[in-house]
Amino acid sequence: MSVPQAPEPSDSLTNCFFTIRFLSRIRRRLRLKSPNKDCKPAEVAAEPIGTDMITCEEAKGDHHDRDGDRNWMAALKKSVKMLHFGSWEEKEAAARDMKKLAEEDVKRRRTMAELGVIPPLVAMVGSEVAARQRLAVQALIELANGSFTNKALMVEAGILSRLPNNMSSLEETDKRELAELLLSISGLANSQFPLNSSRIIPTTVCILESSSSIETEELCLSTLYNLSSVLDNAPILISTGVVTSLTKLSSVKETAEKSLATLGNLVVTSAGRKALEQNPTVPEGLIEIMTWEEKPKCQELCAYILMILAHQSSLQRQKMAKAGIVQVLLEVALLGSPLAQKRAMKLLQWFKDERQTRMGPHSGPLQVGRIAMGSPLSEKDAEQGKRMMTKIVKQSLYKNMETITRRANGDASNLKALVVSSSSKSLPY
Known part of the structure; x- marks a missing residue:
């Protein structure tokens, strides 16, 4: 040729x-x-x-690409028409097609949004028919994936007002999918887009409290963490009673880290700190979590929360001391992660200098000014308190050093004499 x-x-x-x-x-x-x-x-x-x-293959590839684009656009136009003007059966079929078409790539998801598919899908979420609602939620999850604009369009279309009120009637799969959609929308919380949290927060908390699936709980906890990062949302979160749910889930190792992270965002507010102080499991529950050697992130978060509670409340410091926090802090200061060690030693310093230390801006988190750590009634009481604290520190140090020595299969015979002969002034904090 x-x-x-x-x-x-x-x-x-x-x-x-x-x-x-x-x-x-x-x-x-x-x-x-x-x-x-x-x-x-x-x-x-x-x-x-x-x-x-x-080549022939290249010619075929170009031809197939053009055919694929034409077929995709034709299918999309047909689904859009049914979604807007079809019967309920046609709308359901269109929502099913939308889910499949939206799975392919972000560019096509944007094209679908430009054709106006989001408002009718949002309207279907408010349907009383469970199957219809489920199809709409699944399609919206795919459309929201990786697209800030599509999430904003959903909020503008009124998705938050279409959320179901009765979560107990939903199946666990429906709760998980709804939690996944709410998590995607909660990504708008830290943006300039105005996200009304008065509806999304109660719904998320309701799903969290009614769910029996760890996966669904983790989705809800991630949503609450996103929302709690905006301090203006703290009053709404606390008014739902979420602190009780978070403290309960923090004792479960699968959900502890996300629960503690959300509590860490809430405790910096006066309302969140008060809610934690009034919780019957605080501080004992947090102290128990600090013993989880295999969960260093949880130890760090617990130490942070306890630092804020101890810095603000002498009553909480007394409760912590009675719960045996000094021994746990010593162990974390010796075996924990670098950040956990730093926070544990700071707490130990506060307990050691309870009688005479004045806490300045460097002595605690999120505070300015000087606050008296203790208020002894007399010098006699102060001296007695000092002796008691020194005794506690020595006993705790001895027990922890003995535990560490046993783990290393070392000889603990000479350890007791070493610890008893040392004073509290020699501690590395």
Whole structure:
């Protein structure tokens, strides 16, 4: 087969025209040369023509890509029409198609949103028919994936006002999918987009408290963490009683880290701190979590929360001391992560200097000014308290050092004499 030579026109427009005709002629000859479907790349004369040769497979690929785009757009237009003007059965079928079409890539999800598919899908979420509601939620989850604009359009279309009120009637799968959609929308919390949290928070808390699935609980906890990062949302969160749920879930190792992270966001507010102080499991529950050696992040978060509670309340410091926090802090200060060690040693310093230390801005989190740590009634009481604290520190240090020595299979016979002969002033904090 002889290949025609490319022309060499002087004018640029003419050059472009002849190039297009030249490539079209090459494609036509290749298709005629290889009529079978499984054709091989055509062999042409090794003459330079100024561009790569086009194979049969490449020609087929371009053709299939164009056909795929046309088929996708045709299917989308049909689904959009049914979604807007069809019967309920057609709307359900369209929502099912929307879910499949939206799974492909972000660009196509944006195209779907531009065609106005989000408002009718949001309207279906408020349907009393469970199957219809489920299809709409599934389609919206795919449309929200990776698209800030689509999430904002859902909120503007009123998705938060369409959320179901009765979570107990939903199946666990429906709760999980609804929690997944709420998590996606909660990503708007830290943006400039105005997200009304008065509806999304109660719904998320309701799903959290009614769910029996760890996966659903983790989705809800992630949503609450996103929302709690905005301090203005703290009053709404606390008014739902979420602190009780969070402290309960923090004692479960699978959900502890996300629960503690949310509590860490809430405790910096006066309302959150008060709610934690009034919780009957605080501080004992947090102290227990600090013994989880396999969960260093949980130890760090617990130490942070306890630092804030101890800094603000002498009553909480007394409760912590009675619950045996000093021994736990010593162990964390010796075996914990670098951040947990730092926080544990700071807490130990506060307990050690309870009588005479004045806490300045450097002595505790999120405070400015000087606050008295203790208020002894007399010098006699102060001295007695000092002796008691020194005794506690020595006993706790001895027990922890003995535990560490046993773990290392060392000899603990000389350890007791070493610890008893040392004073509290020699502690590394």
